[in-house]
Amino acid sequence: MSDIIRRDPRAEWIARNRLHPLHAAMQQGQQHSWMGPNGVIRKNLHGVGFIGPNGIKRIDRSGAQQGTSNKRSAAAVVELPLHQVLQPAFYIAVVPDMVGGRLGSHDRDLLGLAHSLAGSDGAVLAVVFGEHKENNFSTAGVDRLLVIEGDEFDGYAPEQLVQGLRAVDNQFNPRHWLLPDSRTGGGELGRRFAAAINERPATRVWQVKDGQCSGRAGAGQQDLIRRLPRLILAAAECAEPVSETRHEALPEQLSTSVARSLSRIEDLGPVAVDPAAIAMAEAEFIVSGGNGVKDWELFHRATVALGATEGASRVAVDDGFMPRNRQVGATGTWVTARVYVAVGISGAIQHLQGIGACDKVVAINMDPGCDMIKRADLSVIGDSAAILQALIEAVENYRNDAKCDAA
Template sequence: MSDIIRRDPRAEWIARNRLHPLHAAMQPQQASWMGPNGVIRKNVHGIGFIGPNGIKRIDRSGAQQGGSVKRSASVEVQLPLHQIADPAFYIAVVPDMVGGRLSSHDRDLLGLAHSLSGKDGAVLAVVFGEHKESAFETAGVDRLLVLEGSEFSGYSPEQRVQGLRAVDNQFDPRHWLLPDSRSGGGELGRRFAASIGERPATRVWQVKDDRATGRAGAGREDVLRPVSRLILAAAECAEPVSETRHEALPIELSTTIARSIARIEDLGAVAVDPALIPMAEAEFIFSGGNGVRDWDLFHRTAAALGATEGASRVAVDDGYMTRDRQVGASGTWVTARVYVAVGISGAIQHLQGIGACDKVVAINLDPTCDMIKRADLSVIGESAEVLKALIEAVEAYRNEAKRDAA
């Protein structure tokens, strides 16, 4: 092995790019220096490391002081494993799982459950039907119970209540946590509370010192009450789990779920015009910026994808889109699962507005723009050509699906 110290162009690029997740870790920091009076001073800001959630943690061992650890962009953080071999009790969580994945609201709920479980309890996540989630371990799930069956598909609150009652009879959780949302958790939680005869604490945004604080009076007042067994929590009720990974051991019910005569018939989802969906609630946003030259093609592509249209501030100021479609800190903060940015360079205000989006796709000619750096998937090319190819791919896929159905 040669002793010659060679440059790392990628590390230098990350050190210059303030938007890169590893930018802070690449900044050299002086560990100690001699003051004007001859006293050695220590840099308290240089002690520690940046955790996976962007929070700085103090390293008391001193191993990371003085540059003894080589900083590299390819270093993977191995989170400590949190294990509960024999739980003293359970904290049951029923996430919404919109689209088959954990939402930010679900992760906040799991963070609250983790704080209630303490050292002896375990977080039990109850999921209905098939799911696409692969990050239960890092979300704070100790035990995972998947209730499968066609009776749980679609809108089936009565059968789901029966499933939760079976879980309640077998595991007897100390607390039940459901999201107080319009995605199903709010209704299911109230139905389940009436079924087991519990009075739930609703719209809870904080649990502290065995007291739950919930919103009341159209959100203008807070109600403080003892922590009940059934909690319907609002978004941002707690910090999501980020510094530990959990086992997420699969478990099963030992009893049969009682079947009831369905009094509700699910007629399927109702088609909704994407243009009528508020930006803050849209799950799929197709956003255009200054790089879009053919706006008619942009609108046709959004219609073919069934996406809600958005725009950057430049496109709104130029009159191509209305002000209510502006995305960013000076417009609307969005939480879409998929955000497609067409011809948007990525001003800091725009990047702030899409900070909570799950997956970001960027279509741009400039491979060095900030939006490309933020994106999970980038397409470098002329937007018109990419959009035409995208429309053709969507139409081909739908025609093939129709032939298979016939």
């Protein structure tokens, strides 16, 4: 027998190609380590259960654990190392947008930047106004959590929020303030706060390195590099979110009450907007239809009942069921919705690229093994028509109950 190690190029190609029908079968029984021709031990970095150099067990997100039965197995529970700051030498204050009462992807990027600025001696202080629904502050990189409650912070109240931030500034004296430079409140609040504390902020910051920050300028065509200021308004993807440590998120309280400001702004409440008039790139709730949708009239009624913006896959657009400006994907519009519902969409690579920045993805499909199901945070396996009809009935019942309670 020869001692020469034979390679199977086709098997290696199938093992690398996640979309190949035999990919899951090739993952079963795959070696985690082997000796190379030079005597060096090789390790499969993508193998299930691989332990990285930092001692953290990798989680398989490729769908390989589904096996031939196409059933999603339970994800392994990973106990991340605890990052503790007993006596902080200084604070890095972060004011997340908390759209919908939860941390968004922009907020998590901001916390990742704050964690890099805090180092091992500083603590990341998250300042949240009003009630929230977030339960994962610890895994997002929050060392100290300050929740400021009160009805004076409800609605659109930027002047009152600035008063709260000034109270936090007087008590904790953070080394840096970080706010998201976004349209959902952080950009305006950061500029108002900068004027109140007489600071010149760095805006649209996308990189912080060696005591300097780089911000977009000139309609995004130029970079302004300046010394790192005390107040930073950061853009999305300014840093990698915290993923390899968990933090204490210890509660903090203000030592003094926040003074009520004499507001010159009267909040008249939200204004109803037609979801069909919202641009795809700015929509926060999108329901997209694909080749699996057979009753498009029912699809339109469901989107109206849910109050969602309509989208579509390329197949649905090419077949004439939806206009071209509603196409989602790399060849259409890249979307950043907080909730994206894919109805009857199998999940071509171009479509998955277009929804890569969406926070939560819900898939409705008949095929439990399609790539959209693997990408989704919540999957519903079944006929799309029956599920859409059930959604319409559930929304109508909820609204009728709300009217009865109000009466």
